[in-house]
Amino acid sequence: DGGITQSPKYLFRKEGQNVTLSCEQNLNHDAMYWYRQDPGQGLRLIYYSQIVNDFQKGDIAEGYSVSREKKESFPLTVTSAQKNPTAFYLCASSIVTGLAGGEQFFGPGTRLTVL
Amino acid sequence: GESVGLHLPTLSVQEGDNSIINCAYSNSASDYFIWYKQESGKGPQFIIDIRSNMDKRQGQRVTVLLNKTVKHLSLQIAATQPGDSAVYFCAELAGANSKLTFGKGITLSVRP
Numbered sequence: 001d002g003g004i005t006q007s008p009k010y011l012f013r014k015e016g017q018n019v020t021l022s023c024e025q026n027l028n029h030d031a032m033y034w035y036r037q038d039p040g041q042g043l044r045l046i047y048y049s050q051i052v053n054d055f056q057k058g059d060i061a062e063g064y065s066v067s068r069e070k071k072e073s074f075p076l077t078v079t080s081a082q083k084n085p086t087a088f089y090l091c092a093s094s095i096v097t098g099l100a101g102g103e104q105f106f107g108p109g110t111r112l113t114v115l
Numbered sequence: 116g117e118s119v120g121l122h123l124p125t126l127s128v129q130e131g132d133n134s135i136i137n138c139a140y141s142n143s144a145s146d147y148f149i150w151y152k153q154e155s156g157k158g159p160q161f162i163i164d165i166r167s168n169m170d171k172r173q174g175q176r177v178t179v180l181l182n183k184t185v186k187h188l189s190l191q192i193a194a195t196q197p198g199d200s201a202v203y204f205c206a207e208l209a210g211a212n213s214k215l216t217f218g219k220g221i222t223l224s225v226r227p
Contacts, residue, residue, distance in 0.1 A: 040124075042217040107158050
């Protein structure tokens with residue numbers, strides 16, 4: 001089956017620790033995205049990548065970092081600099097960015113809780 | 116500024132009735148719109164999309180209407196079922212390299 005997988009589904013972290021969230025897709029999409037969702041809120045873009053070895057900051061990139069060493073993988077690291085990291089994190093992909101890319105396909109999400 | 120917003124945070128409908136979910140957008144340059152459905156604890160699922168050169172598009176039990184004059188988008192769900200209960204988001208995109216902007220979402224609750 002083609003799709004996007006995220007792991008783990010639930011993640012707990014102590015304050016001051018970095019944590020990395022995994023995102024893998026086998027859709028052969030060039031573009032990948034990370035969003036953050038807080039209760040009762042829409043999705044806010046953290047980072048996106050248009051192609052391997054390239055990524056751009058989204059609207060709320062502070063305290064986060066990403067890498068795109070492989071087309072199918074786009075891991076997100078939540079660093080200790082992120083002041084309010086507890087949230088639901090969603091990874092998505094599309095054929096390309098922008099209008100030509102069509103809809104974004106989303107993974108099942110990772111719920112991160114900072115203890 | 117640019118924003119995508121929904122008129123109401125919640126909508127309750129009787130099973131079998133039609134549902135209409137509304138969305139306002141402010142960027143007149145937006146040329147692509149998507150409706151997503153998100154069930155509790157899951158990622159959003161694509162429902163239907165529409166480009167700005169259209170004013171209506173139909174899918175299975177769903178219809179999206181676009182009124183560019185008043186910058187308004189709506190999602191109509193026919194014969195609403197309990198499985199339609201979820202949060203619905205509209206999203207817009209403007210320009211070749213721009214990113215999707217999501218609204219805050221509206222909760223659809225279906226009464227048995």
